[in-house]
Amino acid sequence: MGREVVQPPQQQQQQQQTVPYTVEQLVAVNPYNPDILPDLENYVNEQVSSQTYSLDANLCLLRLYQFEPERMSTQIVARILVKALMAMPAPDFSLCLFLIPERVQMEEQFKTLIVLSHYLETGRFRQFWDEAAKSRHIVEAVPGFEQAIQAYAIHVLSLTYQKVPRPVLAEAINIEGLSLDKFLEHQVANCGWILEKGHGRGQLIVLPRSEFNHPELKKNNADGIPFDHIARIFPILG
């Protein structure tokens, strides 16, 4: 009944539409249309292979699964969740879990992913990498997984540390020895990292300054007034 309000694209039309419409546009135009489900599933696979990401499209798909559980593909759900882990520090993983029925979350592969997410959420990188190593079949199916988690680890370290000891960094990003030297070299050249000698005990890495690890940097903007607020009292002042 209500479904007829928005015309679902016909099957044949869809063939033609793949050219002018991106999946993103399909989602934007027609977020509550069950007919776009196959497109969204394909799009998840495309995100995996092309290392791109769209939370909106994936939530839209999970929503359609939620409306019609019999159409759910757990394989696709697993991929969405891995991609969501890779989007940390954004809360995407929880956003997805909110939409996945509990009985589905009980499946082994999802339990593993939930544990992985828990380690990342609580900064336990050592446990995370150990667990991830045991579940290669899940995470290695998605290219760019390691790099994405490393980026998250660096994000959290940068919030926390001005200077981080080398072993702490090594553990968080799971890179050691020569590979770590190489990695550091790259970061020094491209991301403004600085290497320092600690007091006798090995290397310290100075992470880029931000208002989060240099809290004094953020004080100034606290008392600014947005222009449109002033604009609103112009008539009175005038």
Place this chain on the structure above:
Amino acid sequence: MANFDHDDAPPNSAAPPAAASSSDALGYDPNFVPDSVKSFVVHLYRHIREKNVYEIHQMYETSFQTLSERLFKDTPWPSVDAVAHYVDNDHVFCLLYREMWFRHLYARLSPTLKQRIDSWDNYCSLFQVVLHGVVNMQLPNQWLWDMVDEFVYQFQSFCQYRAKMKNKTEQEIALLTQFDQAWNVYGVLNFLQALVEKSMIVQILEQEKEGLEQFTSTDGYDYNGGSNVLKVLGYFSMVGLLRVHCLLGDYHTGLKCLQPIDISQQGVYTSVIGSHITTIYHYGFANLMLRRYVEAIREFNKILLYIYKTKQYHQKSPQYEQILKKNEQMYALLAICLSLCPQVKLVEETVNSQLREKYGEKMIRMQRYDDEAFAIYDELFSYACPKFITPSAPSFEEPLVNYNQDAYRLQLKLFLYEVKQQQLLSGVRTFLKVYSTISLGKLANYMEVDEPTLRTILMTYKHKTHAVDGDGKIISNADLDFYIDDDMIHVVESRPAKRYGDYFLRQIVKLEGVINDVDRIKLE
């Protein structure tokens, strides 16, 4: 009349449809139209035709309520067929009448499955007319809000009803299968979405910012003879979408639907108290679930203060009880937010003292992170959360089990999981508050954990207090800042940034108001 979130179950609604016959027992004759009702519909019809919004509003808010109270306390209003000939059989008026008829029924009696389905059909017809026909009415915002609000409420109520499969009769199951499109989640969402799109409300709000259009300044009314119905329904449908998505656990999408409305300012959504409260309640809740605690605290604080200051004006309103209930629920949510993110300085003094009175003792216990603390988080969340729904139809072949709690249990479980992940943070806070520098080793010692564990706790603190906003920007919710330099922790207390600018702006506006008032006084 506005049932912006009236409780799902009048006590007897859990009982199977036996309730339907109870109205017969009371001698309800759907065809009997008392004179007062005759005069009510005739006048309401005339005022609608004459676009007299003021009178419509009076009749809608007051007369309908009074008549319901006097004549239809336990029975439905006369059927639409019985009144139709007093209003020229006007199609649209009859749809509006039925909409009120069902709303009254839902609020005072318990609807049967057949009535639920009929009400759905009526909404379909009504919205189709608004979407496709040329509606030439001007209706009060209150009424238009109530329509959207009730539409979503009845959807939620239907999902809850359907999920209680255990006591369903064969006849009910047959009806559910036959009318599987009634209150179908796609239908509900697509109606709301269609109202948003067809009304062009997003574009209107956009153009208003550039001064090309008036909407907020006229409270959505059209003073040039046009109709406000589609526009305002579209506007309120954005709030409706936020609410439906929250009921489904889709907080991100819900907030996205609300985005065209700038809630940092007054708007049409604040012109109706029910809409104002519903908007902020769901907005705050969604932000809480997204870990954007500061945003949630800010908005809860504002609306709670607003309710505190204005609730006396609503005492006689039919919505009064609902206002109080949402008020209490939002205090509970605020208690949760502040326990996870102790930024009390964001809370106004009056709100804070109310909060202490209601939850002060519980909040102290919530800091402890033992089993009892979790029990309180559980209790407050369960009391204050939206009534989550499972949108899909059950399989009618399987053994019939109730699944009306499933959605709620999942959201609760995930929320408590989040609380657990943050359980060590309040301990760390306590220590960091009293030091300006402290070595990792010493703090680890105090906290009775080893150094690597302490590092993970400190990173957890940083991660959990730094949320990602809608644009992917990192925003700090931290009440207490620190950084680590090698193995030394430096604590920087974030000084309460006094918003002098805001303060002066508000005082300037206030002063202007006073001067205007003084100017108006005519001395003899």
